[in-house]
């Protein structure tokens with residue numbers, strides 16, 4: 001268990017992951033414009049919440065957080081590709097992300113699509129090259145399976161597909177929950193589950209972490225919906241009101257703003273409850289849960 005304060009923990013690990021992401025791009029023998037477009041979005045900021053989940057789970061299991069670096073980078077690459085593609089004219093058509101012009105605004109649509117494709121491909125390359133003294137072949141395969149499932153058709157891409165198909169329609173709360181749990185929740189879950197696999201969690205710990213991740217993932221996207229209504233554009237680094245402009249179904253739209261806040265609080269409580277059932281030191285995970293509930297960015 002690390003002795004760093006939560007703030008120090010976030011700061012040191014943010015620096016660590018950003019340096020490492022930079023190195024992966026520098027090492028590529030690829031066209032300059034492609035490397036530039038990949039690096040642009042990877043280094044554009046962001047809270048790095050998924051990497052922090054990987055590191056926090058490892059810390060909770062008493063492991064050195066640095067062994068999670070390739071997994072954390074891989075997941076952040078997938079997350080970044082998903083945002084580049086989500087912002088494209090054919091999807092949400094947004095021009096601001098992380099406080100900067102979106103990838104396609106700077107590099108053009110073709111390069112943005114390709115930079116996203118290249119990040120997704122690189123993410124699995126990174127996993128395939130994990131240090132064999134830190135991870136067994138069995139763990140490595142299990143990690144790749146979890147990430148493939150959570151990011152693919154049964155996970156994030158499935159959620160995004162239904163999100164796109166639902167634009168301009170009134171959908172049920174059940175359908176909205178499917179969208180949120182998949183387009184956002186699954187990759188957050190992958191961060192927690194892969195951290196657990198890498199850290200050697202036992203079956204009880206894995207079960208509790210799965211429950212925790214399901215509630216945290218949904219809570220994260222509900223908070224995102226709320227920020228789209230009452231957030232500060234400078235802090236969130238993307239346009240406020242984009243969901244209404246795009247005719248998206250959201251928790252505030254279906255439940256009212258107060259209803260969405262109540263649902264967020266309920267999900268956070270269940271996430272905390274799941275965490276409390278685990279027999280390990282989980283203070284950074286608890287801090288991250290509170291951050292998800294209260295975040296303004």
Ligand SMILES: CC(C)=CCC/C(C)=C/COP(=O)(O)OP(=O)(O)O
Pocket residue numbers: 081082083085086092156157160183184224238242
């Ligand atoms: C396969 C793809 C492209 C997946 C995208 C997944 C995703 C969570 C996008 C952001 O959601 P959002 O559009 O609700 O949030 P934001 O306001 O950040 O754009």
Ligand SMILES: C=C(C)CCOP(=O)(O)OP(=O)(O)O
Pocket residue numbers: 045046047048049098183184220221224297
């Ligand atoms: C899944 C959603 C809601 C898209 C934004 O994710 P984040 O809020 O984690 O974005 P960054 O901090 O990485 O920019």
Ligand SMILES: [Mg+2]
Pocket residue numbers: 086092163
């Ligand atoms: Mg979207």
Ligand SMILES: [Mg+2]
Pocket residue numbers: 086087092094
């Ligand atoms: Mg979007």
